[in-house]
Amino acid sequence: MNAPVTDYDVLRVFCGPRGGYGNELGVVRDGSLLPDRDDRQALAAKLGFSETVFVDDPERGVIDIYTPTLRLPFAGHPCVGTAWLLDVPELVTPAGPVGTRLDGEFTWIEARPEWAPPRTLRQYATPSEVDDLEIPPPGEWIYAWSWEDEPAGRIRARAFPGRDDGIDEDEATGAAALLLTAELGRALNITQGSGSQILTAPQPGGWVEVGGRVVLEGQER
Known part of the structure; x- marks a missing residue:
C-alpha cells in the first residue's frame, strides 16, 4: 500500500548537552490526513524512523505511534518529542494519559513502566x-x-x-x-x-x- 503524501516534522529527541545526537522522530501534525491505520503504517515504514507519531488532536494531545512495522500503545522518545512540539499539559496515548512539562532545556513526560x-x-x-x-x-x-x-x-x-x-x-x-x-x-x-x-x-x-x-x-x- 502506498501511503498518501503529507507533511511531517523531523525532531531529534534526547540530544546531548550541545544539541547533538538524539534519536530522530517523525511527527505528522495533522493526523486527519491519514486516518487509516494501514496508511499510517505504510508511511512509518517509508520514513524509516524508529518511531513516527500521528497527532489526532493537537489541543488535547491525542497521538498515535508507529514503528516501521507495528503500532505502539506507548513509547518514550515519541512522547517526549511530541510533548515539546505541541506544548500541552498531557498526551493521550492508547496506554493512558502521559503527563508532560517543560523545564528549561528539558522536556519531561510522566508514564508507567507497565x-x-x-x-x-x-x-x-x-x-x-x-x-x-x-x-x-x-x-x-x-x-x-x-x-x-x-x-x-x-x-x-x-x-x-x-x-x-x-x-x-x-x-x-x-x-x-x-x-x-x-x-x-x-x-x-x-x-x-x-x-x-x-x-x-x-x-x-x-x-x-x-x-x-x-x-x-x-x-x-
Whole structure:
C-alpha cells in the first residue's frame, strides 16, 4: 500500500548537552490526513524512523505511534518529542494519559513502566564492554547497560530492538530507560548510543519521569 503524501516534522529527541545526537522522530501534525491505520503504517515504514507519531488532536494531545512495522500503545522518545512540539499539559496515548512539562532545556513526560513494551535489561561490568558490543541478530529486544558512576546514577547504555526492519540499534529509547529506572528505583542520567542523554526520576505511585532535550530538524514532505 502506498501511503498518501503529507507533511511531517523531523525532531531529534534526547540530544546531548550541545544539541547533538538524539534519536530522530517523525511527527505528522495533522493526523486527519491519514486516518487509516494501514496508511499510517505504510508511511512509518517509508520514513524509516524508529518511531513516527500521528497527532489526532493537537489541543488535547491525542497521538498515535508507529514503528516501521507495528503500532505502539506507548513509547518514550515519541512522547517526549511530541510533548515539546505541541506544548500541552498531557498526551493521550492508547496506554493512558502521559503527563508532560517543560523545564528549561528539558522536556519531561510522566508514564508507567507497565506501559513499556517488554525489554531485556542486560547489565555489563564496564562501559567499555557496552561500547564493544556488536549488533545481535534479530530476536529479543536488548537494553545493554553498565554503571559509569553508580553513586551519581550515571549509566552507559545501548539499545538493540531485535527487529528485522532496518533499525539495528536505537539511538535513544525512553521506554527502556523507564523500565531500568523502575528496576533500580532511583534517578538516572543515561548516555545512550553515540552520545544521547536521557534523564529519569521515580515518582510517587509507581510513575516515572523521563526527560531530555529536543531539537527541530525541519519539515519534510
